Amino acid sequence: MTMHEARSWTVSAEHAVTYRLREVEGVFDRGNDSVARAAALGAGRTLCVIDATVDRIIRDEVRDYFAAYGASMELLVLDRGEDRKNLDAVVEVLTAMDRVDPPRRARPVVAIGGGVLLDIVGLACSLYRRGTPYVRIPTSLLAIVDAAVGVKTAVNFGGHKSRIGTYYPALVSLIDPALLATLPPRHIRNGMAEIVKIAVVRNRALFELIEANAERCGTSAVFTTDTGRAVIAAAIDTMVRELEPNLWEAELERAADFGHSFSPGIEMSVLPELLHGEAVAIDIALSVVVSSARGRLMPRDRDRVLSVLHRLGLPLCLDTLTVDLLADALAATTSHRDGLQRLPLPTAIGACEFVNDVTHGEITAALASLRAGHETTTRVAQ
């Protein structure tokens, strides 16, 4: 051993991750022990973080459920909203965790709410002791088919959508479509946008199921029927198959990013008026118009997508959208995709390709076309 012999070490390891999603009927029925088992309810305090709107509707039900299983509940009610999805909200959850002081792995946190709440609580749980288990109970359609399926946690930062976050799975997501009964129609449509997203690029049969039932799919009532349950199940199936091989996003060409290239910039520019799914719908519309203009998607398929979005009651455009805003949004997304656009563009219903060369001119044309075409689409739909 001499002073000038430079040593080096290589450390290699694999981290195995497993988590579950389960459909549950009557998730807060006392007779249903799904939550109790997943969250190890029992002696000792359990932190339950719940969305403020959901809390107003089911607080007693949740409280009775915890009591029935002998658990003392520390309740943290979070005001929801994309404009509250920031580090302060994470600190609020961390402070509650510190107050409850759960042991490292034995007492999961229970998160009940929409995507924003699940993203916030997931981030806090991933940070506290570098990982405290948690159970997700999504209460919005968007959360059921999106936030509750993957491992991404996030809050906004510096005006950028979901700029800060981690990859951290919940132990389990318990999915009870009955919770959607009280969801306002606009929030049902919001979730449908994410379902249309994955259908357009990965599941033609799901798209056609929605197409055959578009008006019904914009209402909460459909989720008490076989059709609605089938839509949810197919959307989750497709998302799971898409996410599982690329859970940590080693591959930056992601079909699940369809509808999420222009939309972060659109959404952040009009917070809190525009919902996430509404921004995604506009992005989907722009993308199919661009792809069709390139001759990569048949006009008929483009129009089918636009028509379904419209029939669902989703926006295809905004008066305030400008080419500069869209170009800036795409540039920010390109940086997020490590310097290439990696833009998913549909090539048929259920298929997509990734492109890196969409120009300012194409965005200009697509926006103009959507502005002009909106009435056409409306006619198609009615």
Add this chain to the structure above:
Amino acid sequence: MTMHEARSWTVSAEHAVTYRLREVEGVFDRGNDSVARAAALGAGRTLCVIDATVDRIIRDEVRDYFAAYGASMELLVLDRGEDRKNLDAVVEVLTAMDRVDPPRRARPVVAIGGGVLLDIVGLACSLYRRGTPYVRIPTSLLAIVDAAVGVKTAVNFGGHKSRIGTYYPALVSLIDPALLATLPPRHIRNGMAEIVKIAVVRNRALFELIEANAERCGTSAVFTTDTGRAVIAAAIDTMVRELEPNLWEAELERAADFGHSFSPGIEMSVLPELLHGEAVAIDIALSVVVSSARGRLMPRDRDRVLSVLHRLGLPLCLDTLTVDLLADALAATTSHRDGLQRLPLPTAIGACEFVNDVTHGEITAALASLRAGHETTTRVAQ
């Protein structure tokens, strides 16, 4: 498909992680392209986060180095100190990252400093875009053998040491022992405590090398010699072997936690006066006394450990320590270890066992013994 058929999905995936540690002579010599290659220096801005004390010593050197490789440097100088290791510091780094806006994976952040700085920057990098690459250049002995070896990032929260963090590896840690030349002796001793820690439970030969050179090992000069280099290399070797199979702490019985059961509580109770390694030394002393009193460690080995700590100039006790403080610290650690003490206690030099049943009485006796024995140890050492 019926409404009452409950579906479920199981998602399983493995995340492969690889990172390197490299010994580098003259890490900021222009002729040495290690940093330039690791951080992909070149056209575009690179964020460099540097400890304030280190910055006063090597700012020009670092600036010249970046310039030599054509990189524009955005410099963020962080005041170091365990009492500044909080979420505000993470936000400071995140804000700088947002200003520089590096592409997702192509432009690593460069972190230059001690363990506190590396922990803060590592946490910020793990959060920004859910993972931005970074390069670690540790400038303290403690950081070289501890923070720069593993994947744990952290800040303090709610008065608890490192309560918030992530598991996130740097691309590479570049280790240049020449950077230790300007480190004050107290900070050399601080790092030696972590080296003694891993030696006592896992590497008898390393312990004996330190034992044979204890006084020299308390000074920075030793790290320009083969002895000092061998101590660092053996400490890193042992830590890598210990950490690699348990990188995400699936197993909570960790030999690397030796010296870290009472010390978080001790350290946080006397911030910023006490250094991390000093608290670790006191924990080591308590642990060997407890193990010896149980008849699990020979008194001679206990005294060898106490003697080495003392000869290194490390504290074995504090006047302000109380049994209640130590018992509370152990209770907090027990919660962090999911309800069991999992306390590593040496059974010989280079070996340990894990126990779950250390009592208040044993802590009382150990503290009294250290108080009374301190003079004995001093006599042994001189």
